[in-house]
Amino acid sequence: MATGTELKVYRGVWNRQHMGGTIIQVEAEHHRLLFDFGFIYDPGRALLERDIRERPLPLPDLIRRGILPPVEGVFPSRCLGEQLSLREEVLPYEALSGEKKMMVAISHLHLDHMAGMGWVAPEIPVLLSQPSARFYDILAEVGEGVGPVRPYRGVPYEEVIHHGPIRFSFVPIDHDVPGAAGLFIETPEVRMVYTGDFRCHGARRQVTQEFFEKVRAFRPHLLFMEGTTLSSPEELPEEDLTRPDPLDPPFQTEGEVAEELAKAFSHRGLAVVNLYLRNADRLRSVLQAAEEAGRMVLVEPEWSWVYHRWWGFWLPIYVARPDAPETALPPEVWQRPWFQEVLSQAPRVGAKDVRYEPHRFLIQNSFENFWSLLDLPTEGGIYIHSGGTPLGAFDPRYPHLLQLVRSLGMEYRLLGNHGHAAPSHLLKVLAMAQPKVLVPIHSRYPERLAVRARRSFLPAHGVTYRVQAKELSQMGR
Numbered sequence: 342m343a344t345g346t347e348l349k350v351y352r353g354v355w356n357r358q359h360m361g362g363t364i365i366q367v368e369a370e371h372h373r374l375l376f377d378f379g380f381i382y383d384p385g386r387a388l389l390e391r392d393i394r395e396r397p398l399p400l401p402d403l404i405r406r407g408i409l410p411p412v413e414g415v416f417p418s419r420c421l422g423e424q425l426s427l428r429e430e431v432l433p434y435e436a437l438s439g440e441k442k443m444m445v446a447i448s449h450l451h452l453d454h455m456a457g458m459g460w461v462a463p464e465i466p467v468l469l470s471q472p473s474a475r476f477y478d479i480l481a482e483v484g485e486g487v488g489p490v491r492p493y494r495g496v497p498y499e500e501v502i503h504h505g506p507i508r509f510s511f512v513p514i515d516h517d518v519p520g521a522a523g524l525f526i527e528t529p530e531v532r533m534v535y536t537g538d539f540r541c542h543g544a545r546r547q548v549t550q551e552f553f554e555k556v557r558a559f560r561p562h563l564l565f566m567e568g569t570t571l572s573s574p575e576e577l578p579e580e581d582l583t584r585p586d587p588l589d590p591p592f593q594t595e596g597e598v599a600e601e602l603a604k605a606f607s608h609r610g611l612a613v614v615n616l617y618l619r620n621a622d623r624l625r626s627v628l629q630a631a632e633e634a635g636r637m638v639l640v641e642p643e644w645s646w647v648y649h650r651w652w653g654f655w656l657p658i659y660v661a662r663p664d665a666p667e668t669a670l671p672p673e674v675w676q677r678p679w680f681q682e683v684l685s686q687a688p689r690v691g692a693k694d695v696r697y698e699p700h701r702f703l704i705q706n707s708f709e710n711f712w713s714l715l716d717l718p719t720e721g722g723i724y725i726h727s728g729g730t731p732l733g734a735f736d737p738r739y740p741h742l743l744q745l746v747r748s749l750g751m752e753y754r755l756l757g758n759h760g761h762a763a764p765s766h767l768l769k770v771l772a773m774a775q776p777k778v779l780v781p782i783h784s785r786y787p788e789r790l791a792v793r794a795r796r797s798f799l800p801a802h803g804v805t806y807r808v809q810a811k812e813l814s815q816m817g818r
């Protein structure tokens with residue numbers, strides 16, 4: 342006999358301070374599916390706590406610091422630590438494994454959605470879309486893996502996974518990272534859709550459009566939809582919520598971004614661009630724009646490796662001294678097994694060549710490698726900030742970056758678009774999806790979306806809800 346469907350939100354709703362990635366649990370007949378498993382992204386705090394050493398057992402501290410919520414039955418007891426009182430507070434995997442069958446699904450590879458997945462007990466399957474799983478493996482090779490090493494399973498888009506009575510599939514949606522997906526979930530009592538993060542102005546707008554057409558055909562009772570771009574009524578007046586296309590920055594299309602990049606690259610002197618490694622679409626736009634502007638793109642060795650593995654061709658690398666790369670690169674780069682292959686396969690350009698003809702090159706530079714710009718003729722050049730860290734004014738390193746760029750005699754330009762759907766687009770897809778009940782999540786102001794839906798529901802953190810006759814009722818904490 343069916344025991345009903347239960348829902349519990351560990352993170353992702355109703356929070357003015359931070360949005361934190363979504364961690365939601367659906368349970369039916371002793372089977373639990375958790376979707377997304379990220380950390381809270383707080384660069385200000387990370388900077389202030391940078392000098393505090395991580396202890397040998399980091400997980401209990403991550404939970405106590407609120408970076409991960411105390412999710413029941415997923416963390417192995419050896420990681421929770423026996424000597425800590427915390428162990429009583431958080432039921433370890435072993436304590437629940439006889440009763441509940443757990444599974445975790447990850448919508449996309451942004452840290453606020455996946456940085457905690459390495460801490461999930463290795464016995465619990467962690468599933469990603471097939472392209473996400475492949476991209477993650479590549480990121481892990483260059484040291485971008487998260488938490489302890491464990492297996493992950495890549496699932497083709499739209500393939501239905503059976504987890505006891507819970508059935509679900511990864512459905513592609515457009516976001517600024519390869520492999521992004523939403524989830525279509527069905528239990529004996531309820532159909533629901535989780536959008537993950539998405540946008541309607543990106544390089545694959547059509548994919549998002551199709552996603553919401555599929556949502557409509559699926560007729561979900563619950564639609565968990567992100568609302569990252571919703572801000573306060575002072576910052577975003579009510580009339581702007583419905584402001585129609587065309588959208589201004591930061592919601593211009595990826596094609597418009599590429600055009601602006603090409604214009605910026607026609608600037609005299611050296612051009613430097615600060616990008617985010619996981620945004621493959623932006624790197625494509627940069628390559629295209631640089632070609633138009635007649636500049637050769639030189640990337641950091643990790644980037645050449647990652648995109649050789651992802652796209653199958655080698656991007657030329659910049660190393661200050663091509664004859665002795667280790668003199669200008671940190672050991673964690675040149676000691677890696679992939680580095681020798683990059684060195685033997687990718688074309689190399691050194692500081693001498695760039696100094697000779699700076700206008701012929703475009704240098705990709707991550708903030709952590711900022712000092713390598715000191716080898717280059719930066720005076721009179723342009724620094725284009727397009728999605729790399731520090732991401733914006735909420736990061737205390739941001740004003741300092743501006744100062745550093747100025748100190749090199751470069752012009753600073755912020756150029757890019759938002760990874761998330763514009764408010765007016767959120768309303769548009771909501772109208773298209775027509776869910777019975779909207780559950781706005783991953784937002785500081787979810788209520789602004791809630792009032793726009795036919796019916797909506799704002800769950801509280803840590804409360805278990807039961808779905809009965811397609812309605813939600815509270816069961817307590």
Ligand SMILES: [Zn+2]
Nearest residue numbers: 449451516538
């Ligand atoms: Zn995201």
